[in-house]
Amino acid sequence: MAVALVSTPLAARQPAPPLPVLAGMGDFTTYVVHRESIARPSGVPLELVIASKPDGAAHAAAVSTMASTALAKLDDWLGPTALDRVVIIDAPWRMNPGAPLPPGVVVVHSRWHTLSRDKALERAVIAGLTRLYWPSVGGDWFGDSLARFTAGRAIDTLLEGSQFYSDRYLGGFVAHTIRSVSLSPIARDARPRLRRYAELDSPGVTPAATIAQAARGAEALTVVERYLGWPAVQQALRAFRSRHPGGGTIQDFAAVASEQAGRDLAWLFMDLFNPSVAFDYAVSALESNASTSTPGRYDVRVVLGRPGAGVFAGASGDTQVGTARSLEVETRFADGTVARDWWDGRQASGTLEYVSASPAVSATIDPGLVLILDEQRGNNRIAVDPSWNRLAARLALGWAIWLQNAMLAYSGIV
Amino acid sequence: MIALRAFFEGLGAVLRAPLVLAAVLLLTLLAALPFGVVMSSRLQAALADQPPVTPGSEEIDADWWLEFRRHAEGLEATFTPTIIGFAAPLDNLSAVLDGTPRPWALALPMAIAIVVWAFLWGGLIQRFCTGGRRGSRPFVAEGFAWLPSFAAVSVAAAIAQLVLYLTVHALLFGPIFSALAALTERERDAFLIRLALYLVFGAGLAAISLMADYTRIDLATGASPSLGRAVKAAGAFLARHWAAVAALFIMTAGLLGMLMVVYGVGEAYGGSRVAGWRGIAIGQAFIVLRLAFRLTFVATETRLYEQLSPRR
Numbered sequence: 137m138a139v140a141l142v143s144t145p146l147a148a149r150q151p152a153p154p155l156p157v158l159a160g161m162g163d164f165t166t167y168v169v170h171r172e173s174i175a176r177p178s179g180v181p182l183e184l185v186i187a188s189k190p191d192g193a194a195h196a197a198a199v200s201t202m203a204s205t206a207l208a209k210l211d212d213w214l215g216p217t218a219l220d221r222v223v224i225i226d227a228p229w230r231m232n233p234g235a236p237l238p239p240g241v242v243v244v245h246s247r248w249h250t251l252s253r254d255k256a257l258e259r260a261v262i263a264g265l266t267r268l269y270w271p272s273v274g275g276d277w278f279g280d281s282l283a284r285f286t287a288g289r290a291i292d293t294l295l296e297g298s299q300f301y302s303d304r305y306l307g308g309f310v311a312h313t314i315r316s317v318s319l320s321p322i323a324r325d326a327r328p329r330l331r332r333y334a335e336l337d338s339p340g341v342t343p344a345a346t347i348a349q350a351a352r353g354a355e356a357l358t359v360v361e362r363y364l365g366w367p368a369v370q371q372a373l374r375a376f377r378s379r380h381p382g383g384g385t386i387q388d389f390a391a392v393a394s395e396q397a398g399r400d401l402a403w404l405f406m407d408l409f410n411p412s413v414a415f416d417y418a419v420s421a422l423e424s425n426a427s428t429s430t431p432g433r434y435d436v437r438v439v440l441g442r443p444g445a446g447v448f449a450g451a452s453g454d455t456q457v458g459t460a461r462s463l464e465v466e467t468r469f470a471d472g473t474v475a476r477d478w479w480d481g482r483q484a485s486g487t488l489e490y491v492s493a494s495p496a497v498s499a500t501i502d503p504g505l506v507l508i509l510d511e512q513r514g515n516n517r518i519a520v521d522p523s524w525n526r527l528a529a530r531l532a533l534g535w536a537i538w539l540q541n542a543m544l545a546y547s548g549i550v
Numbered sequence: 551m552i553a554l555r556a557f558f559e560g561l562g563a564v565l566r567a568p569l570v571l572a573a574v575l576l577l578t579l580l581a582a583l584p585f586g587v588v589m590s591s592r593l594q595a596a597l598a599d600q601p602p603v604t605p606g607s608e609e610i611d612a613d614w615w616l617e618f619r620r621h622a623e624g625l626e627a628t629f630t631p632t633i634i635g636f637a638a639p640l641d642n643l644s645a646v647l648d649g650t651p652r653p654w655a656l657a658l659p660m661a662i663a664i665v666v667w668a669f670l671w672g673g674l675i676q677r678f679c680t681g682g683r684r685g686s687r688p689f690v691a692e693g694f695a696w697l698p699s700f701a702a703v704s705v706a707a708a709i710a711q712l713v714l715y716l717t718v719h720a721l722l723f724g725p726i727f728s729a730l731a732a733l734t735e736r737e738r739d740a741f742l743i744r745l746a747l748y749l750v751f752g753a754g755l756a757a758i759s760l761m762a763d764y765t766r767i768d769l770a771t772g773a774s775p776s777l778g779r780a781v782k783a784a785g786a787f788l789a790r791h792w793a794a795v796a797a798l799f800i801m802t803a804g805l806l807g808m809l810m811v812v813y814g815v816g817e818a819y820g821g822s823r824v825a826g827w828r829g830i831a832i833g834q835a836f837i838v839l840r841l842a843f844r845l846t847f848v849a850t851e852t853r854l855y856e857q858l859s860p861r862r
Binding site: 191228229230247248249251301303305306307309310312314315316317318319321327328329330332512513514517519522524525527528529530531532533534535536537538539540541542543544545546547548549550 | 578579581582583585586587589590593594595596597598610611612613615616617621628629631632633634635636637638639640641642643644645646647648652656659660662663664666667704705707708711723731732735736737738740741744748755758759762814817818825826827829830833834837840841844
């Protein structure tokens, strides 16, 4: 059920609470403080404090709008936050926290030059607020994974269709947005969202190894979402947060997810979350020969393999090998028919055989890109006679224009 | 006034030589074509492996780019969204000013570009100097005749620019910029500081480039019998007439800057209407204009040298 939060500005006469002191960031005595009271269904209001730079009124408005919307969505997905006060500080561009932030504090950086289609500030607000729902005990990579995954999903949901690829030039001061490259496709686009937003990195001091594991964990959760579906994952997230408000382990989450799904999902939380395990499934061969047993038809053979060490089991250990529905295999034939089968990912190799009216033109394992952690997608498909892709030619032309620009630039200074 | 006169004479010479521009464009395309073919075959394979593009979409989505870049090596690593539209020249300008390292795979295309322009300089100087011969044969003959010398000039200039990046650039945009930017909390002020440092560094870049240009002009116009003397003569010319040289450079560079601003603003307001094949056409048209400005540099510098050089 969608939750709507109502925000009202607090009277200016009410004394403003002091802003937190953040290591390495100086003080905020010159900042303009805007306060709102957000009414929640639980009856306990949330105070939203936004501290913005003296000339940052426009950014403060954007932060306020995004924060209210994000809090409503996150409360809807995960249940209400236990905090009764959230402070968002729009810090100077060069200043970053030298230590983990205190509870309830979010730091964002609005930039001097920004474009309306560049939603970096909004992403930072969403990512920062999401972290408040997932308290991370020092070194807890799984808590960070949950925060990254949930924040990425919230960004795609709240900014759907409104954010585009942006980059910064001339020392990072000048922004340029590429209108034709969308960051958040429409919801009905079934392709996976990789959500590799820079704003998802946690602020403060965090070991590099933990960051890498947390990033892997977030991508693994995306695989879980593509396998189980978002409604199931969202229910599991909400239940997990309710049962483990101080933070829990991946085993705790696996138990909650299994209970919610009514089946053992422990296999889904093993290799996927191990950054040292590489996944790679492949279509090794595709053969079509005139059938010797049925004249006028073709014997089609699809050979599958698992070059990677990672196992996407599709079922718990006590299920007979060869029976699990782990990964889909799609085989297309010259007459337009399509065969869809499932393959047990625990097998190191396997073969699918068909007798068809026409030869096969392509075979693809995991055509729906459930297993986004597959390291080598180039071997996931074999096409007998791949058609010429006009888009590839146009993109190559575009790249050639960039190359001509580079050639002119560098040859012009010598 | 002399610089203004040289500017208009040179610009007029370029406008009266559309076939020269066409020939230069053709050479530029031929230099980039082999690499484009390689990239095209790689993209054909990558798009065949990736999920199908949303029907009706003008471009592919950011996730596809990110996934491609994750596995890209060599030349493929330069295939990023910044190749699209105005981002391409902006990216290259930013890379030159910021000294952004490029993949080693770009060394070959850049080397080819330098050789091509070393060839073109010979033909262009001959074509744009007063009383210069017209026709493809003199152009090609002069181009090949001066190719070794001009290539040597380019190599020397490249080494000088590299030293400039490793010393002056590292100093300006390292400790100096950090110290100056720390004096202000406002990002806008920090950008203005950086702009000023760009001008300082840009003056050094331009000085080396102009030294190379006038060395070539001195050689090709027969003013000096050897490369060494041409370098000395060019240095003396720049020292004696630095104001006129700078004025001419600023005029021509200013026009190029205005062109970039028009391109950037046009794309910002054009939005998705300038994407797809239309974007390709606009991008290539920008290259044509950029080549025209490059020819204008050659022609105006040649005319200025003719007017001010004491040996003429």
